[in-house]
Amino acid sequence: MSNNKLNGKVFKYGDSIDTDVIIPARYCTSFHAEDLAPHCLEDLDVTFASRVKSGDVIVAGHNFGCGSSRENAPIAIRGAGASCVIARSFARIFYRNSINIGLPILIAPDAVDGIEDGDQVEVDPTTGIIHNLTKPGEWQADPFPEDIEKIIKIGGLVNYVKERLAQVYDEAVET
Amino acid sequence: MTLAEKILALHSNRDSVKPGDMIMAKLDMILGTDVTVALSVEVFRNMGAEKVFDPDKIALVNDHFVPAKDVKAATLSKIMREFAHEQNIPNYFEVGRSGICHSLLPDKGLVKPGDLVVGADSHTCTYGALGAFSTGIGSTDMACSWALGELWFRVPETTKVVIEGEFQPYVGPKDLIMYIINKLGVEGARYQAIEFTGGTIERMSIDGRITVCNMAIEAGAKTGLIAPDDTTRAFMKKFPDIEGVYLKSDPDAVYSQVLNVDVSGIEPLVAEPYLPSNTRSINELTGVKVNQVVIGSCTNGRLEDFRATAEIMGDNEVHPDVRLIIIPATPGIIREMLAEGLVDKFIKAGAILSPPTCGPCIGGHMGILAKDEVGLFTTNRNFRGRNGHPESKVYLAGPQVAAATALTGRITDPREVV
Ligand code: SF4
Numbered sequence: 022m023s024n025n026k027l028n029g030k031v032f033k034y035g036d037s038i039d040t041d042v043i044i045p046a047r048y049c050t051s052f053h054a055e056d057l058a059p060h061c062l063e064d065l066d067v068t069f070a071s072r073v074k075s076g077d078v079i080v081a082g083h084n085f086g087c088g089s090s091r092e093n094a095p096i097a098i099r100g101a102g103a104s105c106v107i108a109r110s111f112a113r114i115f116y117r118n119s120i121n122i123g124l125p126i127l128i129a130p131d132a133v134d135g136i137e138d139g140d141q142v143e144v145d146p147t148t149g150i151i152h153n154l155t156k157p158g159e160w161q162a163d164p165f166p167e168d169i170e171k172i173i174k175i176g177g178l179v180n181y182v183k184e185r186l187a188q189v190y191d192e193a194v195e196t
Numbered sequence: 197m198t199l200a201e202k203i204l205a206l207h208s209n210r211d212s213v214k215p216g217d218m219i220m221a222k223l224d225m226i227l228g229t230d231v232t233v234a235l236s237v238e239v240f241r242n243m244g245a246e247k248v249f250d251p252d253k254i255a256l257v258n259d260h261f262v263p264a265k266d267v268k269a270a271t272l273s274k275i276m277r278e279f280a281h282e283q284n285i286p287n288y289f290e291v292g293r294s295g296i297c298h299s300l301l302p303d304k305g306l307v308k309p310g311d312l313v314v315g316a317d318s319h320t321c322t323y324g325a326l327g328a329f330s331t332g333i334g335s336t337d338m339a340c341s342w343a344l345g346e347l348w349f350r351v352p353e354t355t356k357v358v359i360e361g362e363f364q365p366y367v368g369p370k371d372l373i374m375y376i377i378n379k380l381g382v383e384g385a386r387y388q389a390i391e392f393t394g395g396t397i398e399r400m401s402i403d404g405r406i407t408v409c410n411m412a413i414e415a416g417a418k419t420g421l422i423a424p425d426d427t428t429r430a431f432m433k434k435f436p437d438i439e440g441v442y443l444k445s446d447p448d449a450v451y452s453q454v455l456n457v458d459v460s461g462i463e464p465l466v467a468e469p470y471l472p473s474n475t476r477s478i479n480e481l482t483g484v485k486v487n488q489v490v491i492g493s494c495t496n497g498r499l500e501d502f503r504a505t506a507e508i509m510g511d512n513e514v515h516p517d518v519r520l521i522i523i524p525a526t527p528g529i530i531r532e533m534l535a536e537g538l539v540d541k542f543i544k545a546g547a548i549l550s551p552p553t554c555g556p557c558i559g560g561h562m563g564i565l566a567k568d569e570v571g572l573f574t575t576n577r578n579f580r581g582r583n584g585h586p587e588s589k590v591y592l593a594g595p596q597v598a599a600a601t602a603l604t605g606r607i608t609d610p611r612e613v614v
Contacts, residue, residue: 091231091232092335110383
C-alpha cells in the first residue's frame, strides 16, 4: 500500500525539542488546531508556522516531544500542516499521543543523518520507507511493535475503544 | 520481578510480566486537570461513550490556570466542572479546596501503595513516592481510560538507582534528583521505570520522596518509584479505611542498568537553562543575578520545603531587587504553614504568597518573566519559553538555594548565608 505517500520539504531541528517549544503553555488554554497551529514551534523558530506548507516534514534528533503530556503538541504540529515527524527517538507521552491522534512518527536515526534542512523528501508511513529526493538516499524507519501496529491499523485508540464499548453494550443487552 | 513489573502483573491478572510485554491493565485512579480535561471530554463524547466506568476512580483537579487567569482558562474549568457534575464524580476539586494535583491526591488518600495510576499530566510519576505505579498520558488516553477503566501499557525495563550516605547540610532531595538526572541524561531512562532504593531513600520522608519521584520524567522515565515501607505506612495511617498493597522487588529482579549514588559528596546544585539535566555545582553559578525566585510546584511546594526555606531565611529580608513568590501546593499546606508561623515570617520578609496553583511553573500566571529576566525556581523544568518570554531564563534548584538567592539577589550557596 503506497498510495498514501507523503511528500514535503524538511524542517530540521536538534535534540530534545520539548513540548513547551512545540506549543507554549500560554496558548494551551485552547486545544483546537486552528488556535494552536500559528504558534507551533514559535519559541524555537518564529518563521516555522508561516513557512510550513501542507505535507512538509519535521526531522529532529533525540528525545523529540519531551516534557508535558499536552496533546496540544501533536495537534499543533498537524494543524500547522506538517505531515509527519522523523526523529532519532521520541519521548514516551508524545509517542503515545501522536499514535492516538494519528500523526505519523518515524524513528529513523540514519535518515536524520542523511537529511538536511530544506531537502525534499517522500515518506511512506505505512512501510516506513523514507526517500530523499534532493540528494540520493533511502532509509527504512524502525517498525512499530506489533500491538501498536494494531492500534494504528484500526485507526487509533479511539476506534479501538469504540469497538470495545460496542461489545460491552452488546453483552449488557444479552445478560 | 521488579516492583514496577509486580504492580503491572497485579493489574493485568497475570502471574508475571517482563519488559516489552504489551498488556491491558486495570486502573485504580485517573487524574485530569484544567488543562487536559476539556479535550478529553470532547474525545469521550466523540467516541460515543456516555458514562465513565467508575466515578470514584477519577480525580479532576483545578490547578494549572486557577484561579482562572483569563476567559479561556475559565472556560476550561467550566467544561471540567460540568462534566464532573454530569458524571457524578465525587473527587472534583474546586478552587479553594483544590491544589497542585500531585500534592493534593496523596493528601486526600486518592493514591495508595500498589496502585496503578494514570494522569493527563506528565508529572503523574510522582505517586511512586507511595509505592504506586503512576504515569503520564495524554487527553485521548484519558478519555479512553474513563470509558473502559483500563489502558494498554508496554511493560518497561527498570533502572535501579541505589542511594546511600548522609546529605551535607542544606542539601536535600531536590539536589539528589537533579544529580541523578544529570548522570542519566534527559533520556537516560526513556520508556523505563526508575526504582530509587538504598539507605538514604529508606530514611527519607514522604515529602522528600515526592520530590525525587516527581522528576523521574525529566530523565525520560515512565515512572519513578520507591518500595513502600514503614514511612509509607505511617503516612497512610491518616486514611484508616484505605489498604494498599505493599510490594517490593525480588532479590533476583532484572534491571536494565544500576546507578550507585553516594549523597555525601553532593553539593547544592543548580540546573542551567534550558534543560533540567544541565546540572552544575553551585560554585560554578554563584553570583548570577536573579530577578525572581519562585518556591513551589509539585516538586517543592510541601511543608518540608517551606520549613527549609524559613531555616535559610532566618530573620533576613528579601533582596529589594528580587520578587520572592511562595506557592504552597495545597490549602492544607497553607494551614500547616500558618500554624508554624511560616506565612507571617515570609510576608514580613517581603515575599508574597500565591494561592495554590501551577502558575509560573508553566508560564500561566502569578509571576511570568519578561524578556531577558532571570528566575530561580524550585520547579522541575526550565525549557525555553516555559516560564515566560522565550528570552527569559530559569535556573532550577532546591528550596535552600532558592531562599539564599532571594536574600542576596544573586545565585547563592545557602551555606554562605546561614
Ligand atoms: S506544578 Fe508545574 S510541573 Fe507540577 S503539575 Fe503544575 S505545571 Fe506541571
